[in-house]
Amino acid sequence: MTPASILVVVPTTGGPVVLRSLRSRPGLPASAAFATGDYRPLPWSGDYARLAASGGPLSHLAAGDAGREAGPYELRLSGSFDAGRSWEVPVCLAHGLVARGHSLTADPEAADLVLWATGAVDLDLAVLPGDYALLDKLARSRDLLAAAARADLAVLLPDGPEAAEAARAFRALGRARPPAILPAADVPAALAALARPAPSPAPAAGRRPALPVALVALLAATALAAGYTVLRARPEADRPVVAVTASIPAEPGPTVAPAPEAAGSAAVVEELAAPAGSSCRRVAFGADPPVRRPVPAEAPGRLRASRLAPDLCGLAFRSAVPGARVAVGPELAAAALPPTGLPDGAQAYFLREGARRNLVYTVQVMTDPTAANAAGTGDRLVHGLVP
Known part of the structure; x- marks a missing residue:
């Protein structure tokens, strides 16, 4: 050329x-x-x-x-x-x-x-x-x-x-x-x-x-x-629902106080929703900013499940502990687009249109930077997506 x-x-x-x-x-x-x-x-x-x-x-x-x-x-x-x-x-x-x-x-x-x-x-x-x-x-x-x-x-x-x-x-x-x-x-x-x-x-x-x-x-x-293949989710009956702890390091975010609904947790999890008049497609590709809704805890180590409503575009994760890292389970990562950094340092996982399904995953806060690849360190939360 x-x-x-x-x-x-x-x-x-x-x-x-x-x-x-x-x-x-x-x-x-x-x-x-x-x-x-x-x-x-x-x-x-x-x-x-x-x-x-x-x-x-x-x-x-x-x-x-x-x-x-x-x-x-x-x-x-x-x-x-x-x-x-x-x-x-x-x-x-x-x-x-x-x-x-x-x-x-x-x-x-x-x-x-x-x-x-x-x-x-x-x-x-x-x-x-x-x-x-x-x-x-x-x-x-x-x-x-x-x-x-x-x-x-x-x-x-x-x-x-x-x-x-x-x-x-x-x-x-x-x-x-x-x-x-x-x-x-x-x-x-x-x-x-x-x-x-x-x-x-x-x-x-x-x-x-x-x-x-x-x-x-x-x-x-x-x-x-x-x-060129169309990405389709496997039928739900063929997908086991499991909770697995992952250790995927992410960039540390700024020090942020935890949301009141999730007090006591080292991780802050938020739903990312499409604003009125917009769509998840526009939000995922940066045309409109998402509405961020904290996910509250319903029991020690467990967050209230998020419903797969049409306006639920994805989830955001950040640590409330200085220097800590947040790892998200592979079940969610497989159902989402590659993670995107938000202005406050949170990592956003926008759901793929063909992968909106019932699943359970874990969020792991890695409090020991020298053990970023070791499961079981820090604070773990279980969260699910349900119809």
């Missing part, structure tokens, strides 16, 4: 955000993300710093990138959002493209290629499947895509309930060239597809020469057949 000017879109349920610049900034103590014209790091900048840190997920892109500049990095965007992790895939792709000699542009008319991508990644840069509100994000991106009508379009759609339908919707946009649907397994695979050389037909009059990525669209049928 010859050097190109690329418009990288971070689609959100509040509208598309564009990456304006990405550069090495040795004077920063750590990599940071900023909105254009602002010196204050964005709310999720700490997560970006961990993503780009030495030994972090982005270090997997360093091999073979002779032009890769050393961090820390300064990332500039046209705007921001307060929650969610779906910015991770487009930001990782931008790092890989810039390291390969491409440049970012915020001008739709100047773009050779528009890259529309969403999703969270794991430590190995695998794209995490889930419900990323793809159709809603596409609907809010239509004006921007129309403004870049002359550019080629590449799309990464994580595996999930709307992936196949979103791929069809992108192909139905009526662009001069069909969009390229990139492999959704991991970031390196998507970058390899973008770089794959292929012959291009002669350009039409008044149009830029086609980029090699345009021909990746030929892979779309294979990608859909192999990768």
Whole structure:
């Protein structure tokens, strides 16, 4: 793929955000993300710093990138959002493209290629499947895509309930060239597809020469057949309800007094509900802030069960003990999207639409930082979700 000017879109349920610049900034103590014209790091900048840190997920892109500049990095965007992790895939792709000699542009008319991508990644840069509100994000991106009508379009759609339908919707946009649907397994695979050389037909009059990525669209049928699956929960009768103590370390949050309803507990558990006129999809992807409702205790070591009402979007957890860590049982983690940090340091677990089911899990407060991987330390609470 010859050097190109690329418009990288971070689609959100509040509208598309564009990456304006990405550069090495040795004077920063750590990599940071900023909105254009602002010196204050964005709310999720700490997560970006961990993503780009030495030994972090982005270090997997360093091999073979002779032009890769050393961090820390300064990332500039046209705007921001307060929650969610779906910015991770487009930001990782931008790092890989810039390291390969491409440049970012915020001008739709100047773009050779528009890259529309969403999703969270794991430590190995695998794209995490889930419900990323793809159709809603596409609907809010239509004006921007129309403004870049002359550019080629590449799309990464994580595996999930709307992936196949979103791929069809992108192909139905009526662009001069069909969009390229990139492999959704991991970031390196998507970058390899973008770089794959292929012959291009002669350009039409008044149009830029086609980029090699345009021909990746030929892979779309294979990608859909192999990768796009609808995530469905197993029938409830096939799911045992068990309580298991997990020891998954989370970042320590600020010192917070426990809610009155849960007095005496080292953990604060809150329901995250959709505000009036909103929806759990909008809340989970950062378009609207959740309503936070403390979950009271009903007995020593047990919280009152939360009902799976339509407005219950998820649960938040934080420690009331300085320096303690909170671990959430795997039953809840398996039924939720990857955890998201809230402004007060709490970890939010938003329920997947296809996994709203009766379950019981435990919350473990790890009071001994040196024993963060040992079960049985600290305070344990049992909590359930019921119809």
